[in-house]
Amino acid sequence: xxxNSEEFTMEKRRGLIVWVYSLRQLKxxxxxxxxxxxxxxxxxxxxxxxxxxxxENMEKIERLHFxxxxxxxxxxxxxxxxxxxxxxxxxxxxxxxxxxxxERNATIRLAENV
Numbered sequence: 001x002x003x004n005s006e007e008f009t010m011e012k013r014r015g016l017i018v019w020v021y022s023l024r025q026l027k028x029x030x031x032x033x034x035x036x037x038x039x040x041x042x043x044x045x046x047x048x049x050x051x052x053x054x055x056e057n058m059e060k061i062e063r064l065h066f067x068x069x070x071x072x073x074x075x076x077x078x079x080x081x082x083x084x085x086x087x088x089x090x091x092x093x094x095x096x097x098x099x100x101x102x103e104r105n106a107t108i109r110l111a112e113n114v
Contacts (some may be wrong), residue, residue, distance in 0.1 A: 012051035015073030018061055019044045025066045032057045043068075051076075 015036075018029060020043050029035055033049035049057045054072065062070050 012076075013048040014051050014054045014076060016047050016049055016054075016058065016061070017044055017071040017073065018047060019068040019070070020066050021068055022066050025064070028064065028066075029061065032061055 013033075016033070020026075023038065023040060023043060023045075026035070026038065026045065029045055029047060033047045035045055035047045037046040039045075058070050058072065061067055
């Protein structure tokens with residue numbers, strides 16, 4: 001018996017939101033990547049494609065006759081490390097309006113205790 005020495009490597013993927021006129025040609029989108037979700041009511045498809053082929057796949061998908069528009073997901077571009085901001089003053093620096101300060105200091109009273 002021989003042992004297969006292939007290693008598993010994670011490929012970088014990018015999400016695409018494909019707005020369509022009709023869902024009849026949904027199978028045509030499967031050749032570009034993995035179809036994750038289909039909204040039949042709002043007529044859009046969420047799919048994942050390889051990161052290195054995003055630009056050319058977007059152009060090809062955009063040219064299909066049943067596609068309205070293609071949006072790219074910006075989630076990989078957003079930094080998701082919030083460890084430095086949790087529990088520090090940096091997390092509360094956004095709101096500096098007087099009304100916001102009063103709302104933060106306000107206490108909540110239940111109707112039973114009034």
